[in-house]
Amino acid sequence: MPITPRSEIVALPGYAARRSESLPAKLANNELPEATLPPPVAAAIAAAVAESHRYPDMAATDLLDRLAERHALPAGRLAVGCGSVALCQQVIQALCRPGDEVMFAWRSFEAYPVFARMMNATGVPVALDDGHAHDLDAMLAAITPRTRIVFVCNPNNPTGTVVSGEALRSFVARVPPDVLVVIDEAYREFVTDPGVLDGLEAVRGAENVAVLRTFSKAYGLAALRVGYLAGPATVASAVRKVGVPFGVNGIAQAAAVAALAVEGEVTERCRRIAAERDRVRGDLRAQGYPVPATQANFVWLPLGDRTGDFVAHAAAHGVDVRGFAGDGVRVTIGGPAGNAAFLRASGSFLSAGRELAQRGAVGQAGLGQQVADVPLDGAR
Numbered sequence: 001m002p003i004t005p006r007s008e009i010v011a012l013p014g015y016a017a018r019r020s021e022s023l024p025a026k027l028a029n030n031e032l033p034e035a036t037l038p039p040p041v042a043a044a045i046a047a048a049v050a051e052s053h054r055y056p057d058m059a060a061t062d063l064l065d066r067l068a069e070r071h072a073l074p075a076g077r078l079a080v081g082c083g084s085v086a087l088c089q090q091v092i093q094a095l096c097r098p099g100d101e102v103m104f105a106w107r108s109f110e111a112y113p114v115f116a117r118m119m120n121a122t123g124v125p126v127a128l129d130d131g132h133a134h135d136l137d138a139m140l141a142a143i144t145p146r147t148r149i150v151f152v153c154n155p156n157n158p159t160g161t162v163v164s165g166e167a168l169r170s171f172v173a174r175v176p177p178d179v180l181v182v183i184d185e186a187y188r189e190f191v192t193d194p195g196v197l198d199g200l201e202a203v204r205g206a207e208n209v210a211v212l213r214t215f216s217k218a219y220g221l222a223a224l225r226v227g228y229l230a231g232p233a234t235v236a237s238a239v240r241k242v243g244v245p246f247g248v249n250g251i252a253q254a255a256a257v258a259a260l261a262v263e264g265e266v267t268e269r270c271r272r273i274a275a276e277r278d279r280v281r282g283d284l285r286a287q288g289y290p291v292p293a294t295q296a297n298f299v300w301l302p303l304g305d306r307t308g309d310f311v312a313h314a315a316a317h318g319v320d321v322r323g324f325a326g327d328g329v330r331v332t333i334g335g336p337a338g339n340a341a342f343l344r345a346s347g348s349f350l351s352a353g354r355e356l357a358q359r360g361a362v363g364q365a366g367l368g369q370q371v372a373d374v375p376l377d378g379a380r
């Protein structure tokens with residue numbers, strides 16, 4: 001009898017290597033363009049490296065205390081993880097029994113359906129609306145007695161769209177109290193629209209809301225793997241329990257603590273990226289691309305079945321972008337050279353005489369298959 005993993009694990013897609021990662025303009029992963037860390041963060045990392053023979057603080061006390069202070073929440077309502085992607089997994093693991101439902105918009109962050117399947121839960125994708133944004137009314141209508149978690153990715157990866165504060169508040173108020181709304185705010189720091197709700201406000205005001213934040217994107221610490229959850233104490237406690245012991249390493253903890261102390265610099269840098277984002281979107285629209293309004297550090301090109309062609313064309317121009325087959329292309333806002341190279345590529349793609357395919361309406365029936373085909377390397 002050969003060794004046989006659980007059937008739902010065998011069915012999961014494996015990591016696919018991406019060939020284009022060596023291209024000069026790296027606009028595929030929503031990372032910051034500059035490698036420059038604020039000096040106190042670099043110093044904290046160096047000091048922590050010197051302690052590499054020691055186990056880290058398993059409870060991440062210092063980091064949790066700073067986050068608690070920063071957000072005016074008890075530390076007991078927080079949990080840290082190996083990036084907020086680990087916390088997506090842990091919250092499903094902590095709350096879902098086999099057959100329970102985990103709802104998310106589609107297209108959204110690809111980790112949600114993967115982790116749902118991993119935990120034997122049922123992923124329930126709900127189509128984005130025609131503006132590539134969450135359809136909160138449709139999501140509310142799709143809640144069943146088996147629904148345990150609803151992810152709301154705000155701004156949404158990969159479309160960059162946001163839901164308004166008013167819509168999100170009213171959604172949270174109408175979701176049954178035994179369903180946890182997880183607002184994934186991986187790109188919160190790039191939001192410039194004052195009408196977008198700060199998810200932590202919702203966390204403070206409700207017993208069934210959690211927020212996920214990360215140091216990977218705005219803070220530029222993607223390689224170190226650290227993020228956090230804020231939510232009800234019972235949820236935070238359960239999420240901490242299912243985490244890998246010592247999962248958040250000491251270098252990451254020290255870097256995150258130091259990064260919080262220079263939040264002003266981080267905010268300033270995000271403002272510059274947001275301004276560049278708005279400029280790049282304007283240029284793309286002037287070129288003829290129907291790019292939806294974005295509040296993240298990336299833009300979405302709904303290219304439908306031209307997606308693969310566009311990715312290849314950009315690669316030929318030295319630009320690595322992220323294509324989602326049959327759906328569209330997500331492009332991170334980079335530095336001046338990267339953005340210029342990208343806009344040259346997008347301009348010449350059209351002038352090569354190609355027709356823009358509009359994103360076709362994907363019915364609910366087609367969504368299940370799309371989600372089933374999600375490659376695990378998309379977990380970003």
Ligand SMILES: *Cc1c(COP(=O)(O)O)cnc(C)c1O
Pocket residue numbers: 030082083084085086109153157184186213214215216217222225226227380
């Ligand atoms: C990048 C991202 C994350 C988490 O990234 P980590 O590096 O694991 O912290 C979570 N959610 C979304 C939507 C993301 O795009």
